[in-house]
Amino acid sequence: MLFTQALLAGVTNGFVYALVGLGIAVIFKGSHVINAMQGELAVVGAATAVFAAAIWGLPLWLAVVAGALTGMAIAILVELGPIRALFARRAREESFLLLTVGLGFTFSAGVLYLFGREEHLLPPLGDEVYEVFGAIIREHALWVIGISAALILALRLFYRHTHLGLSMMAASIDPDGAATTGINVRAMRTATFALGGLLAALAGLLVAPLIGVGYQMGPLLTLKGFAAAILGGLSNPLGALVGGLVIGILEAMSIVFVSSGMKDAVALTLLIVIMIFVPDGILGRAGRKGG
Amino acid sequence: MTQSVSRRALLAVPALVLALAGTVAVVEAAEPIRIGAILSTTGPGAGAGIPQRNGLQLAVKLANEKGGIDGRQIQLIMEDDGSSPDVAVTKANNLIFSQKVQAIIGPTLTASTLAVGGVADPAKIPVMAFTGLGVPLEKTRRCVFHMLPSQDLNARALLEVATKALGAKKLGVLHDSAYGNIVMTKIREVSPDYPVEIVAVEKWEVGATDATTQAAKVKAAAPDAVAVIGNSATPFRNARQIRLTAPLLSALGTATYEYVKAMGDAADNIVFAEFLVAEDPLPGQAAFVEAFRKEYGVLPKTMEASAWDAFNAVAAGLAKLGADTQPGALCEAIRGPFEGAMARFDFSQEDLTGLTLKSYVFSKLDKGKFVRLPFKAGS
Numbered sequence: 001m002l003f004t005q006a007l008l009a010g011v012t013n014g015f016v017y018a019l020v021g022l023g024i025a026v027i028f029k030g031s032h033v034i035n036a037m038q039g040e041l042a043v044v045g046a047a048t049a050v051f052a053a054a055i056w057g058l059p060l061w062l063a064v065v066a067g068a069l070t071g072m073a074i075a076i077l078v079e080l081g082p083i084r085a086l087f088a089r090r091a092r093e094e095s096f097l098l099l100t101v102g103l104g105f106t107f108s109a110g111v112l113y114l115f116g117r118e119e120h121l122l123p124p125l126g127d128e129v130y131e132v133f134g135a136i137i138r139e140h141a142l143w144v145i146g147i148s149a150a151l152i153l154a155l156r157l158f159y160r161h162t163h164l165g166l167s168m169m170a171a172s173i174d175p176d177g178a179a180t181t182g183i184n185v186r187a188m189r190t191a192t193f194a195l196g197g198l199l200a201a202l203a204g205l206l207v208a209p210l211i212g213v214g215y216q217m218g219p220l221l222t223l224k225g226f227a228a229a230i231l232g233g234l235s236n237p238l239g240a241l242v243g244g245l246v247i248g249i250l251e252a253m254s255i256v257f258v259s260s261g262m263k264d265a266v267a268l269t270l271l272i273v274i275m276i277f278v279p280d281g282i283l284g285r286a287g288r289k290g291g
Numbered sequence: 292m293t294q295s296v297s298r299r300a301l302l303a304v305p306a307l308v309l310a311l312a313g314t315v316a317v318v319e320a321a322e323p324i325r326i327g328a329i330l331s332t333t334g335p336g337a338g339a340g341i342p343q344r345n346g347l348q349l350a351v352k353l354a355n356e357k358g359g360i361d362g363r364q365i366q367l368i369m370e371d372d373g374s375s376p377d378v379a380v381t382k383a384n385n386l387i388f389s390q391k392v393q394a395i396i397g398p399t400l401t402a403s404t405l406a407v408g409g410v411a412d413p414a415k416i417p418v419m420a421f422t423g424l425g426v427p428l429e430k431t432r433r434c435v436f437h438m439l440p441s442q443d444l445n446a447r448a449l450l451e452v453a454t455k456a457l458g459a460k461k462l463g464v465l466h467d468s469a470y471g472n473i474v475m476t477k478i479r480e481v482s483p484d485y486p487v488e489i490v491a492v493e494k495w496e497v498g499a500t501d502a503t504t505q506a507a508k509v510k511a512a513a514p515d516a517v518a519v520i521g522n523s524a525t526p527f528r529n530a531r532q533i534r535l536t537a538p539l540l541s542a543l544g545t546a547t548y549e550y551v552k553a554m555g556d557a558a559d560n561i562v563f564a565e566f567l568v569a570e571d572p573l574p575g576q577a578a579f580v581e582a583f584r585k586e587y588g589v590l591p592k593t594m595e596a597s598a599w600d601a602f603n604a605v606a607a608g609l610a611k612l613g614a615d616t617q618p619g620a621l622c623e624a625i626r627g628p629f630e631g632a633m634a635r636f637d638f639s640q641e642d643l644t645g646l647t648l649k650s651y652v653f654s655k656l657d658k659g660k661f662v663r664l665p666f667k668a669g670s
Binding site for chain 1: 333335337338341493494495496498499500501503504505507508511523524525528532533534549552553555
């Protein structure tokens with residue numbers, strides 16, 4: 001029963017990490033920028049929804065839309081402003097990383113200032129609680145799993161079968177070539193950030209009923225999401241799911257079979273071992289081909 | 292011509308009188324008493340620092356409204372250390388040597404207290420720290436006073452209420468990797484004194500998004516009560532979600548309305564070892580609770596009260612001093628018993644706090660509301 005509970009917790013957490021990693025993978029896929037503030041965007045999205053519902057009295061669905069749009073809007077502004085400026089100056093990857101890290105701190109301070117120091121909970125999608133072999137899983141966790149799976153499938157179809165998705169990938173893989181075929185490379189990059197920001201906000205909104213988001217949570221979410229994305233192969237959204245699940249389940253099993261004190265040491269060591277054997281990430285090769 | 296000259300002369304006289312009166316008034320207005328504060332109002336410590344600031348600002352405001360100390364107004368110079376000990380030291384140096392404050396209220400976090408004490412104690416500037424006495428070194432800093440209990444005392448308070456009030460024979464512990472770790476070490480040291488067996492100990496990292504598996508492991512050991520120690524509402528929710536029904540115990544850091552809100556439905560059947568239940572205050576606490584509610588519209592908890600007491604202890608010391616401004620005089624004036632809203636302190640004690648098990652007020656969360664328990668520890 002403990003094992004089942006741990007497995008369920010690990011899978012649920014895995015999907016949380018995967019959702020954050022999804023946005024990181026999308027932004028990397030479309031711009032080769034590593035977005036170190038993905039977790040903060042998730043927190044901003046959730047905090048905005050909480051704020052909109054509590055202070056402005058918006059109905060929940062509208063507050064959630066407001067949160068999602070806020071995440072998207074901030075990502076767009078970041079791209080139109082500093083990111084574009086860095087690209088124009090032919091900045092290297094380190095500069096982008098530094099920029100997003102710095103922005104992460106800024107947003108975290110902004111959330112503290114605007115929304116306070118509490119943890120914010122959103123109402124869950126359903127209050128049911130299900131028992132599986134003596135272990136408990138909440139209805140909302142099942143919704144998170146279902147919606148994440150749907151999002152990943154949708155992204156796969158988007159990148160493979162829609163004109164916009166294909167253009168976004170082309171603009172990232174070969175900007176000059178894409179430009180010659182009439183693709184507006186800069187607009188595609190903005191679209192990538194918009195999508196990444198939307199995914200970040202959705203991650204925050206889906207996860208807030210489970211874990212409650214606070215101003216300090218951004219970096220940890222980013223770190224776990226980043227690990228999930230890299231483990232799965234950074235360019236592959238499906239990889240983020242695989243990576244997230246591996247990390248979540250490894251963590252849970254480390255707690256059960258080793259000790260909670262050693263959880264991070266064990267889980268991350270195993271991660272390092274995996275990366276040594278598959279340096280491109282578990283689905284990395286597929287990602288290279290645009291999977 | 293003669294008339295306008297004399298009119299002007301007439302006007303000049305009162306103008307001159309007023310100008311002289313103004314000058315005299317400026318000369319006679321007393322110099323304000325400068326008190327510094329270093330609090331963590333941003334960063335991870337903000338959860339404690341912001342309520343401390345609220346309590347402190349109210350205390351200063353009311354003291355000034357009553358005429359200040361010996362006719363002198365109090366000027367509060369508030370600094371934020373951003374939860375960083377390096378920043379705290381910089382602020383302390385500025386407050387002591389540039390701003391020439393008479394005392395420092397704060398810091399919020401242990402590391403900052405250690406750092407600031409190293410600067411303030413040699414300069415004999417009293418520091419009223421919102422931390423419990425920690426490393427033995429701190430006992431040698433006779434000008435650094437502590438407003439919160441040591442972790443040893445917190446551990447004992449938890450074990451007292453667990454064994455004597457809840458009758459628990461088997462205790463489980465869920466703790467975080469920072470504050471909770473320190474308290475857990477003390478619990479291990481102290482538990483042989485109590486008729487209790489610690490059947491499960493699980494750790495979650497600070498900032499972790501989930502502690503369900505750890506809670507499940509604790510539940511599997513079938514404890515009579517579970518101590519949850521650390522500054523996050525998450526483990527409380529996780530424990531209740533997996534149907535861990537035993538009463539939960541926690542320390543004063545989590546006994547706030549913010550945590551109650553973050554716990555949601557899990558804010559039930561939780562016992563706290565704290566100091567102030569504003570819904571049902573002890574006689575000595577009622578005045579503070581009322582003043583706080585009137586000013587801010589919400590009820591205070593321990594952190595607000597500790598800051599109120601910190602300032603008032605300094606003010607009492609200043610009132611005792613009179614004209615004596617020898618370096619170190621204020622430290623000596625503060626060193627003694629002080630009846631605060633949070634508790635009765637005795638800064639002359641070896642632990643520079645004077646709190647005992649009897650100082651604690653135990654409360655229980657009953658469906659999101661704090662209820663004061665009649666239980667008294669240390670009896």
